Amino acid sequence: MERFELLNPHSAGIDIGSMLMVVSYTDREGMINLREFDSFTSSLYELAELLQKEGIEKVVMEATGPYWESLYNILEKHGMEMFLVNPSHYRNVSAQKTDINDAQWLHQLLAHGLIRNSHIAPELYRELRQYLHEREIYQNYKSDSLNRMQKTLTLMNIKFQHLISDVEGVAGMKLLRAISSGICDGQTLLARIDVTKLKASPEDLLSSLQGEYKQHYIHILSITLKSYDFFKEQMQVYESHIEHTLKELLACKGEAPTVIQQKTKKVRKNQYSFNLKDYLLGILGVDLTEVEGLDEIGLLTILAVTGTNMKKWPTAEHFVSWLNLSPRPKISGGKIIGYERRNNNNPATQAFRLAAHCLWQSKGPMGQQYRRLASTKGSKKAIKAIARKLAVIFYHMVLNKQAFDATRIQPDIEQQKARKIARLQKDAAKLGMIVQKEA
Template structure:
């Protein structure tokens, strides 16, 4: 028993544990700091300040708390502003002894684990990057809400047998919006509505006119009107949100750089911010992440808004990829690998990188060739994860070293891959007592 006690030493003797709740928080400090080492504080701001004052009086400098919902955020910000070192820990990693579950025991268990240095804090961007992440997630929510009302618009059109979705790839594109708003203004003639056709639309005016012959029922027209008004409302909110994001990114700009002309053809992604986000992203981190094939402005914005430009909290590219949940698992027992599957994760950066990996399927670049080779060796899901892992390592290298990514091209990658295969085959042949001879020499 004494040997076990000597194994664990106090690493944070001035640590406190907090069990977070919606209406109150339970706080535990070392037993020798107060006659009542466990106290309950309501979640009102006045009581949170009293909590911080009590921790200061108890000479606490380190605090561990569970990441419960969003209830931890006000207390986390307040304690961090008061100079405490705050560790936000995953509730699944601090399970107490089964059969003994209470708020008092939970906060004491957190305090004990933190005292011995057995807890690690979750990653959270610092300062203004936390504000940028909040705005970016708000923008995602607005886009999802707007997309819902696009579905309502499509449903109202289909109920009137207005088959606009059959002739237009994007109902809310330039042509689609002109036609829909003309319908709401009272126009019913198919040929007149079809005249709004944009020159880039593949369908002819005759086909569009045929698709615009419907029943024009009043209840469905009213549903269409409400859906369009809600779509416009969220478009206004998106514009206001983009202005806030632009201002926040300008405040975070540290480098006076201008990106080169993008090497890819085509316009900006549909849901990308309306301002020059690419230039601001480069001024924030000093490198142009969009030079990596598969990563566009929206993906680069997602990465920087979620993790920021400072990668010092990740010891290496391996640690970064592991945090993203893109590393193979290490479930081993008795020297046998039971499973190498990646862990399930809802990490937003990982999801964005997987989408970027899928976009490489037709890329004539080294990364595109790498993705297609992986698809030939394994199922598509594993290939996407492996390619996303590679993208994560490239991003880590660019943000830590400040070097630009240079694509060597598909031909270069295939040649290097051929050299590796020949080298491995030659080595294997020598082990078996054979010698490889090129077909050209045999002729």
């Protein structure tokens, strides 16, 4: 066999560990060198300067935990093209697995163009993704604190949380704060809220506020409420950082500054306090909230993962395959013997699947298609199919900057009617009957 062509002569491969980096690179004289570096920041900059001095243009590394991110950012700042690969994609040849063998094998694969790069969004999008991740963590903490407060109320045999629609609403929080401050009288507690805005009667609310107001329960409720307020405050802090990052992304577009209107509607729980829709419209260049199922928070998560450069994926099929929303058939002997199942922690995938799941009661065409698929194929397959359709719409709208056209997804009523008639005729034929149209 002829030798593989050398496509990337000025390249390097790095095996990354928690405390040790092994790099294999080709110097300016064409000789392959091996070096070891520790993972301290000074050593990472020393490694980057060495590769830059030797004229290295492309560097490949495997994604091992979070250890790759610091080196990736440093080498990216030094102007090198980075390749991040999944360890399961390159799998070393049959040999003793060592750091040196891994670095040399990565280097060889990159030099001959035999390696696939993972999608890594630009730095600002990575910052945005990290802020979103941290805000979500505090949001979960806040929800956990709210659940523990409701458990404490149950132990006190206080039942008002079952009579109002949302404990985290205005009336619910007023009652929680009043009880945690030591107020035990039902009439006094009831006077702090506007009972006319609640569906429950004042008599039922008064009965629900009668309980065992033991001092240690009140102490637990007060401490948990402070935790709730702290987590909510931290969410607001991260929101300010998220808004600042979105402003930087708008500034990077180089277009006329987008006017961001102040949010006029009341901020609901876990929603953003600033006008997220205007930021998304300015960054993406098209209003994707018009798509049935896609909301602002879900779109922000998808944007932080994918970025706006859809040209990284040649077609929409490549995009949905990267999202693990397309079938992966296993073929043997020319026949499909099954389909591969893969676990995927991609936040963008989860956002598309959540958007599809929310369509189960939608009256639009996407909701109709979801219910039709769920009735025949099951809800799991319906969610994946609709999520794939939403991902294709997202890809084309962002790539072509085209507004959403709802008529393109409208179902063909006559075609559906013809299929239903054909199905009824087939079922009737099995029973020895004939279905005829009325004149």
